[in-house]
Structures are given as structure tokens and as C-alpha cells.
Amino acid sequence: MSTLTEIASLLRRSRRVLALSHVAPDGDAIGSLLGFGWVLAAAWRAAGAAADRVFVPACADPVPAQLRWLPGSHEIVSEAPPGPWDVVVGLDASDAPRLGRVFQPAGYGSAPVVILDHHITNLQFGALNYVDPSAVATAQIVVDLADALAVPIGPEAATCLLTGLVTDTLGFRTANVTPAVLAVAMRLMEAGASLSEVTGRTLNYRPFSVLRLWGLALADVRLEHGVAWAVITHEMRQRVAAPANGDGGLVSQLINAPEAAIAAVFVEKPDGQVEIGFRSRPGYDVSQVALSLGGGGHPQAAGCTIPGPLEDAQRRVLPLLFRLAE
Amino acid sequence: MSTLTEIASLLRRSRRVLALSHVAPDGDAIGSLLGFGWVLAAAWRAAGAAADRVFVPACADPVPAQLRWLPGSHEIVSEAPPGPWDVVVGLDASDAPRLGRVFQPAGYGSAPVVILDHHITNLQFGALNYVDPSAVATAQIVVDLADALAVPIGPEAATCLLTGLVTDTLGFRTANVTPAVLAVAMRLMEAGASLSEVTGRTLNYRPFSVLRLWGLALADVRLEHGVAWAVITHEMRQRVAAPANGDGGLVSQLINAPEAAIAAVFVEKPDGQVEIGFRSRPGYDVSQVALSLGGGGHPQAAGCTIPGPLEDAQRRVLPLLFRLAE
Numbered sequence: 001m002s003t004l005t006e007i008a009s010l011l012r013r014s015r016r017v018l019a020l021s022h023v024a025p026d027g028d029a030i031g032s033l034l035g036f037g038w039v040l041a042a043a044w045r046a047a048g049a050a051a052d053r054v055f056v057p058a059c060a061d062p063v064p065a066q067l068r069w070l071p072g073s074h075e076i077v078s079e080a081p082p083g084p085w086d087v088v089v090g091l092d093a094s095d096a097p098r099l100g101r102v103f104q105p106a107g108y109g110s111a112p113v114v115i116l117d118h119h120i121t122n123l124q125f126g127a128l129n130y131v132d133p134s135a136v137a138t139a140q141i142v143v144d145l146a147d148a149l150a151v152p153i154g155p156e157a158a159t160c161l162l163t164g165l166v167t168d169t170l171g172f173r174t175a176n177v178t179p180a181v182l183a184v185a186m187r188l189m190e191a192g193a194s195l196s197e198v199t200g201r202t203l204n205y206r207p208f209s210v211l212r213l214w215g216l217a218l219a220d221v222r223l224e225h226g227v228a229w230a231v232i233t234h235e236m237r238q239r240v241a242a243p244a245n246g247d248g249g250l251v252s253q254l255i256n257a258p259e260a261a262i263a264a265v266f267v268e269k270p271d272g273q274v275e276i277g278f279r280s281r282p283g284y285d286v287s288q289v290a291l292s293l294g295g296g297g298h299p300q301a302a303g304c305t306i307p308g309p310l311e312d313a314q315r316r317v318l319p320l321l322f323r324l325a326e
Numbered sequence: 327m328s329t330l331t332e333i334a335s336l337l338r339r340s341r342r343v344l345a346l347s348h349v350a351p352d353g354d355a356i357g358s359l360l361g362f363g364w365v366l367a368a369a370w371r372a373a374g375a376a377a378d379r380v381f382v383p384a385c386a387d388p389v390p391a392q393l394r395w396l397p398g399s400h401e402i403v404s405e406a407p408p409g410p411w412d413v414v415v416g417l418d419a420s421d422a423p424r425l426g427r428v429f430q431p432a433g434y435g436s437a438p439v440v441i442l443d444h445h446i447t448n449l450q451f452g453a454l455n456y457v458d459p460s461a462v463a464t465a466q467i468v469v470d471l472a473d474a475l476a477v478p479i480g481p482e483a484a485t486c487l488l489t490g491l492v493t494d495t496l497g498f499r500t501a502n503v504t505p506a507v508l509a510v511a512m513r514l515m516e517a518g519a520s521l522s523e524v525t526g527r528t529l530n531y532r533p534f535s536v537l538r539l540w541g542l543a544l545a546d547v548r549l550e551h552g553v554a555w556a557v558i559t560h561e562m563r564q565r566v567a568a569p570a571n572g573d574g575g576l577v578s579q580l581i582n583a584p585e586a587a588i589a590a591v592f593v594e595k596p597d598g599q600v601e602i603g604f605r606s607r608p609g610y611d612v613s614q615v616a617l618s619l620g621g622g623g624h625p626q627a628a629g630c631t632i633p634g635p636l637e638d639a640q641r642r643v644l645p646l647l648f649r650l651a652e
Contacts, residue, residue, distance in 0.1 A: 171497045171498060171499055172497060172498055172521065172525070173497055173522065173525040173526070173529065173530060174522065175522040175526075177521055177522060178515070179512040179515045179516050182508045182511055182512045182515070183508075183512060185508055186505040186508045186509060186512075189504070189505045189508070190505050195498065195503055196499065196500065196501040196502075196503060199498070199499040200499070200501075203499065204499060204581075204582045205582060205584060206579065206582040206583060207583060207584060207585070208547075208549050208554060208583040208584075208585045208586065211544055211547055211554070211579065211580065211582075211583055212544065212547060214540070214541075214544055215540075215541055215543075215544025215545045215546075215547060216545070217541075218537055218538065218540055218541025218544065219541045219542075219545060220541075221534075221537055221538060221541060223534050228534060228537070253532065253537065254537065255530075256530045256531060256532040256537075257532060257533060257534040257537055258531060258533060258534075259533070259534045260534065
């Protein structure tokens with residue numbers, strides 16, 4: 001493990017920085033990526049050296065609609081330029097595949113890879129790794145990095161970083177939210193971020209078509225052996241013209257059932273693969289199930305993508321969940 | 327308007343206090359009622375006078391299942407004892423009918439009625455009224471009252487008051503949540519309240535039958551003229567054996583649709599009356615519609631109960647909403 005002081009010192013003297021976040025980006029992926037860029041720019045400005053510096057944020061998958069309002073989001077590229085780079089920073093990703101095709105370490109020459117992450121499953125695949133599983137979001141680590149860089153957090157950085165904090169804690173609802181986390185949120189609000197705008201545009205954003213999709217999925221929701229689970233087929237999605245990805249937060253609703261120890265939603269993708277989101281109550285670790293299926297995540301929130309068809313995926317995964325929930 | 331100092335001084339020297347909260351109690355009704363009791367008990371103890379004092383919390387309707395874990399909730403009576411009382415305190419209610427049958431001012435003799443509330447629509451129907459519409463919850467006012475009483479907030483009070491704060495802000499998601507509100511939440515956590523327990527047991531509590539009820543209601547959800555609306559019939563509720571009241575938070579989901587300026591859920595009650603919950607985006611004031619139908623609330627969250635049958639209620643109310651959303 002490296003320290004944020006080492007990483008800050010490396011970043012301060014770098015001229016060309018590429019930053020990457022993970023595939024299927026969520027609020028913390030984009031929020032920490034953009035927040036990092038704003039913090040780095042402030043550090044460069046403080047050093048009187050902003051003019052000749054280059055920062056490129058990249059993410060293999062498109063920025064989701066509800067995050068496109070974040071300042072700087074239109075700068076995110078989906079193909080990383082060739083370089084050369086002085087430093088490549090990977091945010092919020094526990095391993096190299098999670099960064100997707102924008103991560104090409106063979107082409108980085110002597111440029112060190114710096115990893116900033118809060119996933120306990122992080123493989124520390126960089127030259128410098130700062131992994132803090134006590135942070136509720138990678139965005140919280142970027143706040144600490146700003147302190148290590150001794151730069152104030154401006155309103156743009158604050159908005160991006162509060163988005164990471166809010167989305168990864170589902171609006172301060174996860175068990176890891178301490179008073180110190182609320183203090184970070186207060187600080188970001190005082191730096192110019194609007195909490196109600198962040199929650200309104202992310203957690204409280206659910207297109208009408210997604211509400212209809214929930215209706216279709218909940219019509220056949222199951223509760224078996226302590227597992228609440230539902231299925232979203234490609235046909236359902238087409239019927240209500242819902243956005244192309246994910247379950248729109250349905251799995252987080254299923255775990256609210258007090259009867260459920262574990263929740264899962266099986267989402268059939270257009271290519272026939274099946275994306276599965278898992279949630280669990282404390283005491284039940286779904287990250288292990290996700291890991292065993294080639295995915296990852298946190299003990300209480302994880303996911304994976306496995307081959308279809310749907311029925312095969314259910315037959316393969318449900319017994320694992322039933323056993324875990326016992 | 328009275329000051330909290332006046333109210334604190336009155337309470338400190340009172341020997342018999344009856345406290346009332348509103349019908350169809352929510353997290354702030356019960357949280358502020360119980361939190362008030364714990365704060366008052368601390369004030370009496372600090373005065374070395376707890377032994378001969380009587381505090382009775384009352385609410386005309388039963389405490390909802392997800393609030394029965396709150397410390398003191400089993401002390402809440404549904405019929406107020408006859409008295410005599412030194413003071414009667416009404417919490418979180420904008421007018422006398424909202425307190426229901428437990429409020430019997432004709433029987434209070436010279437005992438003053440004290441009103442503590444955060445609803446801007448409060449009619450100030452007490453002898454002493456403290457109404458602070460800038461407070462996000464009546465629970466926040468009780469925190470201020472504890473300061474006026476100069477007593478520390480213990481873990482029981484903190485748990486009850488954080489519940490009021492969290493439920494009335496939907497988990498810090500409403501537009502009125504300032505850094506100061508997060509500071510109050512931090513203070514309550516530091517006083518012994520568990521934020522994850524509070525959110526887990528209230529906001530994130532949704533019986534499996536309610537998820538199924540959502541499925542039935544969302545199967546026929548409508549979006550018309552900027553109004554997202556749905557219906558829960560008595561028959562639907564019976565079909566999934568859902569709890570007897572309310573929409574289980576569905577209306578708060580409907581307003582998440584970016585296409586909707588206003589959301590409404592019509593709930594058919596067993597007696598044929600129709601309970602309607604309204605939500606709106608800032609700029610659209612549903613409290614006026616609710617008031618005109620004999621209900622009340624806040625600009626962005628209000629409700630009323632009107633005669634059925636369902637179709638009549640829809641015919642009467644929907645045009646008002648369509649006009650408001652225009």
C-alpha cells in the first residue's frame with residue numbers, strides 16, 4: 001500500500017495524466033473520476049502549472065443519462081488516447097478487467113499505474129495502490145486526496161464527489177455511514193454541492209418506463225428460502241421501451257422486504273447474457289457468490305454477468321443463494 | 327408565536343404532561359412524540375423531580391409496525407386518560423382535527439395547549455405555539471427544545487428524533503436538507519442513534535406483500551398531462567395480503583419519473599373512502615389541492631381522504647392535478 005502523500009506528490013509533478021473508471025459505470029465511478037480531475041486541476045493551478053498539463057478521463061462504457069449533468073462528464077472518452085502518459089490512475093475498480101478496454105498497461109511504458117479504490121476485494125494491481133475499504137465510496141478517498149494535495153474543493157469537484165458518496169451509500173442508508181461520512185457530505189455541500197440536486201438527479205431518477213418495467217417484474221416476484229428474486233426479460237424491456245441497461249434499482253427494493261436475507265434480479269441482455277444484481281442483509285456475503293461467478297462487489301451489494309439463457313442462469317445461481325440464505 | 331425558552335420554562339415546572347401526535351402517524355409523528363417524552367424526562371431528572379411527574383404520550387391511531395421498535399412506543403395510548411393535566415402538547419399537527427379524538431381541549435381546564443410543529447400551514451391553535459417551517463421535521467424542533475431545556479440528548483431520545491428527521495426528509499433527499507440538518511443528524515448519531523438501523527427499519531422496510539402490491543398498482547400506472555398516478559384497490563390489497571393502510575411509499579416512487587411534475591396514488595379504504603397521497607416537484611404546490619379537499623401537508627408532499635367510490639374520487643381529483651401540472 002502506498003500513502004496518499006506519495007500519490008499526491010507523484011500527481012503534482014505529472015504533466016500528462018490518464019484516469020480510468022470501471023465498465024458499467026455508476027455514480028461513484030463517474031463521480032470519483034470527474035472529482036479526481038477537478039481536484040488534480042486545482043493542484044496543478046496551485047502549482048502555477050495548469051497551462052501545459054493534460055488530463056484525460058476515460059470510461060469504456062457510456063456515461064448513464066442520470067450522470068451526464070455532472071460537470072466535466074462530456075470530457076469523458078470511451079477510447080483512451082495513445083499517450084504517452086506520466087501516470088495512469090484507475091478509480092473504483094478492484095481489478096484490471098473491471099476497467100475494460102480503456103486500460104492498456106502494455107502501452108504505458110514507465111508510467112506508473114495508481115489505484116484508488118474502496119473495494120475490499122481490490123487486487124492492488126497498480127504500481128501504487130491506495131485501497132481504503134473503510135471509505136464508503138472512492139469519492140471519499142478523492143476528498144482525502146484533495147487534503148493530501150492541500151487544495152480546496154471547488155463546487156464542481158464537490159458536486160461530483162457528493163454524487164459518488166450519495167449513490168454508493170444509497171443516500172446514507174448503508175451500514176458503513178458514520179458521523180464522519182455525514183461530515184464529509186456537509187463539507188461538500190458547504191463547498192457548493194447541492195444534496196437535493198444530487199439525490200434528485202441520481203437516486204430519485206427513474207424514468208416512467210422503468211416504473212412500468214418494475215410493474216412487469218414485480219408481477220412475478222418470488223420469495224423462496226429467504227431469497228426475494230425477480231426477472232427482467234429483454235421482451236419486457238422492449239414492451240415498455242425501458243433504457244437498455246440494468247434493473248433501474250429494483251434489486252435494492254427487493255432487499256427491503258424484511259422476509260428476505262438476500263435479493264437478486266436476473267436481467268436478460270440483448271446478447272442473451274444474463275446480468276445479475278445481488279443485495280443482502282448484513283451477515284450474508286453476496287460478494288463471494290458474485291466472485292465465484294466471475295463478478296465482484298461488496299458483501300451487501302454485488303453483481304456478475306453470466307451466459308444465458310435465463311432459465312440456465314436461474315438454475316445455476318438460485319441454489320447458491322438459497323444455500324447462503326439458510 | 328411563543329419561544330422555546332417560554333415553553334421550556336413551562337414544561338420544567340409542569341407535573342402532569344399529556345403529549346399528542348397526529349392520526350395516521352408517520353415516523354416524525356411517533357419519533358417527535360417519543361423523543362419529546364425522553365427529553366422531558368431528562369429535564370425533570372435534571373431538576374431532581376422525576377419521581378412525582380407523569381408523562382403520557384397518546385395517538386388516536388396505532389403505531390405502524392415499522393415504528394414499534396422505537397424506545398417508549400409501547401407506552402403510547404390510543405385513548406387519552408382524563409387528566410387533570412398541567413400542560414397538553416400537540417406535536418407535528420397543523421390543526422386540531424389532525425390530532426383526532428385524543429385531543430379534547432374542553433376537558434383541559436386551565437392547562438395550556440402547547441403546539442410544536444414544522445408545517446407552514448399550522449393554524450397555531452394552542453395557547454403557546456412554536457411553529458418553525460424551516461425545520462425539516464418536528465423532531466428537529468424537539469432537538470432545539472432539548473437545548474432550550476439545557477439537557478443532553480440520550481440514546482433513546484436520539485433514536486426517536488433521528489427517525490423523525492430521516493423519515494420526513496425521505497433519508498435527507500428533500501430540498502430543505504441543509505448542512506445544518508446533517509449536523510443535527512451527526513449529533514444524534516453521536517448521541518447513540520444508529521442511522522443504518524433507523525433507515526433500515528423505516529425507509530428500507532417494505533413487506534414482501536407490499537412489493538407485490540406495487541406490482542399490481544404499477545401494472546396500470548398512468549402518465550397523463552405531467553401527472554403520474556396509480557390506484558390501489560381494496561381487492562388488490564386483499565389479493566396479496568398487504569397491511570391495512572397506505573400505499574407503502576409508492577407515490578414517492580412515482581414522483582421519481584422525470585416526466586412527472588405531480589404524482590398521486592388513490593388508495594381505496596375498506597370503508598369505501600379514498601385516501602390520496604400527493605407528491606410534486608418544486609414549483610408545483612400540492613398542499614393547496616390537498617387543503618381544498620380537506621387534507622393538508624407540505625408543498626411537495628400532501629394528502630387527503632375523500633368519499634368514494636374510487637372512480638368518483640378520480641373524476642374529482644385528477645382534473646385538479648392536470649390543471650396544476652400544466
